[in-house]
Amino acid sequence: xxxxxxxxxxxxxxxxxxxxxxxxxxxxxxxxxxxxxxxxxxxxxxxxxxxxxxxxxxxxxxxxxxxxxxxxxxxxxxxxxxxxxxxxxxxxxxxxxxxxxxxxxxxxxxxxxxxxxxxxxxxxxxxxxxxxxxxxxxxxxxxxxxxxxxxxxxxxxxxxxxxxxxxxxxxxxxxxxxxxxxxxxxxxxxxxxxxxxxxxxxxxxxxxxxxxxxxxxxxxxxxxxxxxxxxxxxxxxxxxxxxxxxxxxxxxxxxxxxxxxxxxxxxxxxxxxxxxxxxxxxxxxxxxxxxxxxxxxxxxxxxxxxxxxxx
Numbered sequence: 001x002x003x004x005x006x007x008x009x010x011x012x013x014x015x016x017x018x019x020x021x022x023x024x025x026x027x028x029x030x031x032x033x034x035x036x037x038x039x040x041x042x043x044x045x046x047x048x049x050x051x052x053x054x055x056x057x058x059x060x061x062x063x064x065x066x067x068x069x070x071x072x073x074x075x076x077x078x079x080x081x082x083x084x085x086x087x088x089x090x091x092x093x094x095x096x097x098x099x100x101x102x103x104x105x106x107x108x109x110x111x112x113x114x115x116x117x118x119x120x121x122x123x124x125x126x127x128x129x130x131x132x133x134x135x136x137x138x139x140x141x142x143x144x145x146x147x148x149x150x151x152x153x154x155x156x157x158x159x160x161x162x163x164x165x166x167x168x169x170x171x172x173x174x175x176x177x178x179x180x181x182x183x184x185x186x187x188x189x190x191x192x193x194x195x196x197x198x199x200x201x202x203x204x205x206x207x208x209x210x211x212x213x214x215x216x217x218x219x220x221x222x223x224x225x226x227x228x229x230x231x232x233x234x235x236x237x238x239x240x241x242x243x244x245x246x247x248x249x250x251x252x253x254x255x256x257x258x259x260x261x262x263x264x265x266x267x268x269x270x271x272x273x274x275x276x277x278x279x280x281x282x283x284x285x286x287x288x289x290x291x292x293x294x295x296x297x298x299x300x301x302x303x304x305x306x307x308x309x310x311x
Contacts, residue, residue, distance in 0.1 A: 002042070005041075005042060005045060006038075008053070009038060009041055009053070009057060012053070012054060012057050013034060013038075014095065014098045014099055015099055016034050016037055016057060016058070016061045017030050017031065017034045017095075018030075018091070018096065018099070018116070019058060019061055019062070019136065019141075020033040020034055020037070020061055020064075020065055021091055021116075021121075022115065022116070022121065022124070022136055022140065023062070023065040023066075023069075023129075023132060023133065023136065024065060024068065024069070024087075025085060025087055025088050025089070025121050025122070025124075025125050026087045026088070026089050027089040027090070027091055027300060027303065028089065028299075029068070029087070032068075033061065033064050033065055033068060034061070036064045036068075037057065037060050037061040037064050040060050040064060041056075041057060041060050044060065055143075055147065055151075058137070058141065058151070059151040062133050062136075062137065062151060062152070063151075063152075065129075065133070066129050066130065066133060066152075069129040070129070074087065075125065075126075075128070075129075076122075076125045076126050078126075079122060079123060079125070079126055079173065080227070081218060081220050081227040082118065082122050082220040082222055082227075082294055083220045083221070083222065083224070083225050083226055083227040084225075085121075085122045085125050085222060086222050086223035086224075086225065087222070087223065088118065088121060088122060088125075088222045088223075088294075089222075089296060089299075089300060090118070090257035090258055090262070090280055090282055090294075090296050090300060091116055091257060091258050092255075092256075092257060092300070092303050092304040092305070093185065093255075093256035093257060093258070093259060094256075094304065094305055095303065096116065096259070113259040115140050116258045116259055117258050117259060117260065118258050118260070118282060118284070118294055119174060119284070120170075120174065121258070123169070123170060123173045123174055124136075124166075124170070126169055126173065127166050127169060130152060130154070130162055131162045131163075131165055131166040131169075132166065133152055134148055134152065134154075134159050134162040134163045134166060135162075135163060135166035135167070135170070137151065137152075138159075138163050139163070139167070145159055145160055145163075148163075185256060185259065186256065186259070186260065186261040186285075189285075189288060190261045190283075190285050191254070191261060193212060193261070193283070193285060193288065193289075193290065194254055194261040194262075194263060194283060195254070196208070196212055197209070197212055197252075197263060197281075197283065197290070198252040198253075198254060198263055200212065201241075201250050201252055201263070201265070202250055202251060202252055204241070204242035204246065204249075204250065205242070206235075206238040206239070206242050206243075209238060209242075210231060210234070210235075210238070212289065212290050213231065213234065213289060213290045213291075213293075214286065214289045214290065214291050215230065215231055216229070216230060216291070217229075217230065217231060217234055217290060217291065217292070217293070218291070218292045218293075219233070219234060219237065219292070219293045219294075219295065220292075220293075220294055220295070221294075221295040221296075222294070222296060247267060247269060247270070248267050248268050248269040248270045248272065249267070249268045249275075250265055250266070250267060250268075251265075251266045251268070251275045251310060252264065252265050252266070253266070253306065255280075255304055255306065257280065257282050257304070258282065260282050260283060260284060261282075261283045261285065262280055262281065262282045262283065263280070263281045263283070264277070264279075264280055264301065264304065264306050265278045265279045265280070265281065266278055266309075266310050273311075274309050274310070274311060275309065275310040275311070276298075276308070276309055277298035277301045277306065277307070277308045277309065278298055279295050279296065279297055279298060280295065280296040280297075280298075280300070280304075281293050281294070281295050282294045282295075282296070
């Protein structure tokens with residue numbers, strides 16, 4: 001019985017993980033909540049009527065996330081940069097690619113770039129949890145108001161009101177979206193810029209690195225509360241990484257996170273023989289230049305399919 005039930009719900013694991021990730025902004029927390037969802041689904045299996053399995057699981061997952069948010073009371077009161085979302089983590093595109101393709105049928109869940117981009121993830125952390133849930137169920141999953149209200153035990157007018165407030169917040173806080181926002185992967189131009197970024201860093205060429213960024217470049221490093229705005233603020237970082245104070249030699253590997261070009265950096269300490277996993281740099285590119293670099297630690301290298309060391 002348990003094995004049969006597990007086989008029934010297992011195909012939904014990845015899309016539920018992405019849903020929980022949107023709700024929480026954390027890859028690791030989403031892992032925990034998917035497990036919680038499956039446990040709750042087993043406990044509630046007698047309530048499943050045999051149809052609409054996906055919707056039933058999403059209802060359980062959403063409420064599990066709401067319970068988790070109530071327990072930790074983690075919310076962003078204001079947002080000027082990703083530094084104010086210390087729990088924010090990247091999501092590997094290789095796992096997003098496990099979701100159904102556009103040819104998988106009318107019920108396939110597609111992931112638009114906008115709904116996993118870091119800016120979207122950070123801004124919805126501003127929303128009260130129930131507003132966040134309504135927004136994701138209505139505007140991302142495409143649920144009707146009646147089903148959303150039932151899943152969250154709200155009235156339809158209350159769900160519609162929450163959706164309107166959530167949409168207003170997003171419209172005020174998110175930058176204008178490019179026309180190709182539905183792209184499933186970085187464009188050839190973005191990949192070429194990432195290659196130049198990697199080359200500059202491996203050669204420890206500060207001038208080449210600076211030539212790739214906008215004057216208003218922003219760099220943040222969640223979970224650290226640091227925000228570096230502008231080229232002048234970037235210079236000391238480059239001096240520390242490339243100059244006489246450099247901790248060693250760099251090797252960078254191209255990858256993708258949140259449908260954005262990303263570099264995975266390995267560091268070989270002076271006198272060492274092995275390059276060790278060090279960080280991710282997720283790049284937001286605007287008009288052919290790097291507008292933002294979000295740096296994460298090496299915790300999720302395995303989730304990206306990357307080794308923790310290179311010879």
